[in-house]
Amino acid sequence: xxxxxxxxxxxxxxxxxxxxxxxxxxxxxxxxxxxxxxxxxxxxxxxxxxxxxxxxxxxxxxxxxxxxxxxxxxxxxxxxxxxxxxxxxxxxxxxxxxxxxxxxxxxxxxxxxxxxxxxxxxxxxxxxxxxxxxxxxxxxxxxxxxxxxxxxxxxxxxxxxxxxxxxxxxxxxxxxxxxxxxxxxxxxxxxxxxxxxxxxxxxxxxxxxxxxxxxxxxxxxxxxxxxxxxxxxxxxxxxxxxxxxxxxxxxxxxxxxxxxxxxxxxxxxxxxxxxxxxxxxxxxxxxxxxxxxxxxxxxxxxxxxxxxxxxxxxxxxxxxxxxxxxxxxxxxxxxxxxxxxxxxxxxxxxxxxxxxxxxxxxxxxxxxxxxxxxxxxxxxxxxxxxxxxxxxxxxxxxx
Amino acid sequence: xxxxxxxxxxxxxxxxxxxxxxxxxxxxxxxxxxxxxxxxxxxxxxxxxxxxxxxxxxxxxxxxxxxxxxxxxxxxxxxxxxxxxxxxxxxxxxxxxxxxxxxxxxxxxxxxxxxxxxxxxxxxxxxxxxxxxxxxxxxxxxxxxxxxxxxxxxxxxxxxxxxxxxxxxxxxxxxxxxxxxxxxxxxxxxxxxxxxxxxxxxxxxxxxxxxxxxxxxxxxxxxxxxxxxxxxxxxxxxxxxxxxxxxxxxxxxxxxxxxxxxxxxxxxxxxxxxxxxxxxxxxxxxxxxxxxxxxxxxxxxxxxxxxxxxxxxxxxxxxxxxxxxxxxxxxxxxxxxxxxxxxxxxxxxxxxxxxxxxxxxxxxxxxx
Ligand SMILES: Cc1cc2nc3c(=O)[nH]c(=O)nc-3n(C[C@H](O)[C@H](O)[C@H](O)COP(=O)(O)OP(=O)(O)OC[C@H]3O[C@@H](n4cnc5c(N)ncnc54)[C@H](O)[C@@H]3O)c2cc1C
Numbered sequence: 001x002x003x004x005x006x007x008x009x010x011x012x013x014x015x016x017x018x019x020x021x022x023x024x025x026x027x028x029x030x031x032x033x034x035x036x037x038x039x040x041x042x043x044x045x046x047x048x049x050x051x052x053x054x055x056x057x058x059x060x061x062x063x064x065x066x067x068x069x070x071x072x073x074x075x076x077x078x079x080x081x082x083x084x085x086x087x088x089x090x091x092x093x094x095x096x097x098x099x100x101x102x103x104x105x106x107x108x109x110x111x112x113x114x115x116x117x118x119x120x121x122x123x124x125x126x127x128x129x130x131x132x133x134x135x136x137x138x139x140x141x142x143x144x145x146x147x148x149x150x151x152x153x154x155x156x157x158x159x160x161x162x163x164x165x166x167x168x169x170x171x172x173x174x175x176x177x178x179x180x181x182x183x184x185x186x187x188x189x190x191x192x193x194x195x196x197x198x199x200x201x202x203x204x205x206x207x208x209x210x211x212x213x214x215x216x217x218x219x220x221x222x223x224x225x226x227x228x229x230x231x232x233x234x235x236x237x238x239x240x241x242x243x244x245x246x247x248x249x250x251x252x253x254x255x256x257x258x259x260x261x262x263x264x265x266x267x268x269x270x271x272x273x274x275x276x277x278x279x280x281x282x283x284x285x286x287x288x289x290x291x292x293x294x295x296x297x298x299x300x301x302x303x304x305x306x307x308x309x310x311x312x313x314x315x316x317x318x319x320x321x322x323x324x325x326x327x328x329x330x331x332x333x334x335x336x337x338x339x340x341x342x343x344x345x346x347x348x349x350x351x352x353x354x355x356x357x358x359x360x361x362x363x364x365x366x367x368x369x370x371x372x373x374x375x376x377x378x379x380x381x382x383x384x385x386x387x388x389x390x391x392x393x394x395x396x397x398x399x
Numbered sequence: 400x401x402x403x404x405x406x407x408x409x410x411x412x413x414x415x416x417x418x419x420x421x422x423x424x425x426x427x428x429x430x431x432x433x434x435x436x437x438x439x440x441x442x443x444x445x446x447x448x449x450x451x452x453x454x455x456x457x458x459x460x461x462x463x464x465x466x467x468x469x470x471x472x473x474x475x476x477x478x479x480x481x482x483x484x485x486x487x488x489x490x491x492x493x494x495x496x497x498x499x500x501x502x503x504x505x506x507x508x509x510x511x512x513x514x515x516x517x518x519x520x521x522x523x524x525x526x527x528x529x530x531x532x533x534x535x536x537x538x539x540x541x542x543x544x545x546x547x548x549x550x551x552x553x554x555x556x557x558x559x560x561x562x563x564x565x566x567x568x569x570x571x572x573x574x575x576x577x578x579x580x581x582x583x584x585x586x587x588x589x590x591x592x593x594x595x596x597x598x599x600x601x602x603x604x605x606x607x608x609x610x611x612x613x614x615x616x617x618x619x620x621x622x623x624x625x626x627x628x629x630x631x632x633x634x635x636x637x638x639x640x641x642x643x644x645x646x647x648x649x650x651x652x653x654x655x656x657x658x659x660x661x662x663x664x665x666x667x668x669x670x671x672x673x674x675x676x677x678x679x680x681x682x683x684x685x686x687x688x689x690x691x692x693x694x695x696x697x698x699x700x701x702x703x704x705x706x707x708x709x710x711x712x713x714x715x716x717x718x719x720x721x722x723x724x725x726x727x728x729x730x731x732x733x734x735x736x737x738x739x740x741x742x743x744x745x746x747x748x749x750x751x752x753x754x755x756x757x758x759x760x761x762x763x764x765x766x767x
């Protein structure tokens with residue numbers, strides 16, 4: 001069925017989270033922007049709500065390793081609820097949203113691929129995700145951190161950068177290669193608990209935006225972890241191993257799109273209210289020649305917000321209904337990331353000194369939102385994924 | 400939360416209309432554009448699909464299928480993928496029939512609907528646009544003044560599809576109570592065809608400028624009678640229908656460009672292997688995904704009736720204006736991707752480029 005109905009339950013959840021974003025996040029947003037690296041303590045109430053709502057990307061119960069995926073039509077599942085929640089939380093504050101306790105990017109990977117035994121051990125831990133290195137970002141297949149099997153343990157060596165939650169997390173999911181000469185299929189992910197000897201947190205980055213979220217360097221020096229901490233297949237297979245580790249992006253990319261949507265919506269609403277105070281209303285019934293430049297901009301932004309939302313919702317709907325959504329997930333992130341930034345940047349421009357002033361949060365939102373078009377695969381990387389899909393090309397044809 | 404799966408009816412509409420568009424519209428598309436005409440056989444054949452009779456209730460002689468704005472946009476997109484002008488011609492009778500169905504009085508329904516259920520194709524049309532840069536559909540310059548038992552129409556309309564063949568024309572005019580719609584018969588005195596228009600594109604579709612000079616229309620021809628019509632809704636249904644055709648044209652451009660870019664070799668490699676080409680294709684794919692879903696959302700909103708009426712204007716306005724911008728951008732990409740070949744009339748891209756420029760200014764040429 002094609003439907004855009006907002007159910008009562010959904011509205012209640014959105015309202016609840018919106019209320020918390022407004023009452024808890026907004027008042028402290030500026031403080032944590034100015035006090036980088038200080039851990040927000042006010043966010044505990046969210047932990048309960050997120051768990052109750054099945055939010056984040058956590059699986060609710062443990063399940064067998066291979067679940068049969070059924071294609072359905074109208075199921076509204078965890079992905080749909082997550083993007084609804086993410087939009088509202090990002091409307092409150094993107095940085096604080098990323099700093100919510102217990103909800104790291106690593107959690108998505110763990111719930112996607114962990115065995116029951118691993119899920120038992122790590123499922124409820126606050127998990128960061130460490131892929132990026134000084135020498136590789138977009139090209140995750142160039143990871144050079146190594147994992148060498150030594151008896152019952154893997155020994156990790158290498159440096160990871162830009163790890164969101166790297167300081168505050170309890171465990172970290174690390175991408176490392178079993179054998180650099182065997183290429184991307186030798187890349188596996190490993191769960192490392194904080195406190196393991198050989199793992200140290202290096203510097204914390206000083207950033208343009210999302211300062212409430214910590215971004216850390218992690219150094220692995222002969223860091224030994226149990227053999228059982230490898231996620232997924234421990235063998236190097238000639239085919240498809242890398243695709244497996246990439247698959248968690250299909251769930252997280254629409255979510256990042258939703259973050260951009262929430263932040264852009266906040267900027268749009270703020271701008272609309274500011275204009276209304278000046279007596280400038282947005283009309284939907286005037287021909288082009290009668291519209292002011294500002295009205296045109298506002299209408300364009302509003303259309304962009306609507307477009308972002310439906311594209312993101314469709315990607316989530318597909319995930320909830322057992323349909324492969326690699327293409328749509330990238331579309332959601334590409335559209336969200338790009339349009340979101342165009343919107344917040346335009347809002348700052350429109351409001352002139354008010355947009356630029358730190359007296360309001362708008363200037364901060366512009367700084368905060370930029371990253372939504374960068375991490376989890378940059379705009380250009382999403383375009384590559386999309387182009388390859390629609391052209392039926394592999395990376396050999398289009399890189 | 401939103402769900403995006405077609406139901407059984409919609410799947411059937413999509414499949415049958417897509418194959419009809421591929422078999423019957425696309426092959427004659429270029430020829431019709433060059434000749435500025437549509438062969439009558441095409442209209443006969445299209446009539447056989449029952450696009451109009453299907454949605455007319457049985458009590459008026461139709462087939463009484465489920466009519467929904469959503470089903471209509473799925474149909475419109477599929478047809479427009481074949482050819483824009485021909486799809487608009489195929490759906491033209493609904494420009495008249497849908498408003499009668501939605502907003503007509505019982506007497507109007509009884510009088511007009513059965514005449515569209517015959518085997519012989521019949522044209523009805525809508526006259527809404529006017530030849531002015533400050534044209535405002537909410538404030539048209541054509542006037543209707545009540546004089547005893549008739550309205551007197553004065554003004555000039557443009558871009559009226561198939562006005563030469565239309566049995567009935569629904570004319571939008573301003574009254575002292577706002578916009579109204581008036582049913583004008585083929586032979587009404589005071590109505591005349593000014594010219595068959597020539598535009599940049601939409602060449603195959605016969606479009607006329609039509610003048611009204613003290614054209615008398617009996618009061619019973621005022622759509623909706625005493626209570627009039629919900630004109631905003633009428634306009635929205637048209638904008639949603641047009642948006643669907645924009646999606647269809649955009650998809651046609653993308654399909655063609657993908658195929659071309661994979662075949663065309665420059666500097667030893669297919670041009671699709673270059674990011675500057677591939678990223679245009681990717682951008683088009685993203686925007687089509689967006690405008691299609693938005694068109695569905697607008698149509699779904701219309702189908703909720705009264706309950707969502709306050710939302711309808713906003714969403715169909717945003718959908719139509721945004722989709723028009725994107726559809727033209729995508730057609731422009733198409734030409735760029737084909738390079739010089741994109742401007743040669745052998746390639747449909749050239750035709751779609753001219754046609755897609757129309758979208759931003761069009762009102763009322765489709766109805767969903
Ligand atoms: C605040 C923040 C938080 C982050 N959190 C995490 C985290 O938790 N875990 C983690 O692992 N990483 C994280 N990252 C890293 C992030 O994912 C990378 O920065 C990102 O993937 C881009 O990599 P890069 O910075 O090395 O840029 P590069 O890969 O060097 O790219 C530079 C530019 O080149 C473009 N480019 C690269 N390759 C191509 C190509 N083939 N075609 C066209 N253009 C190309 C890129 O799009 C970009 O514009 C975070 C980054 C930031 C800023």
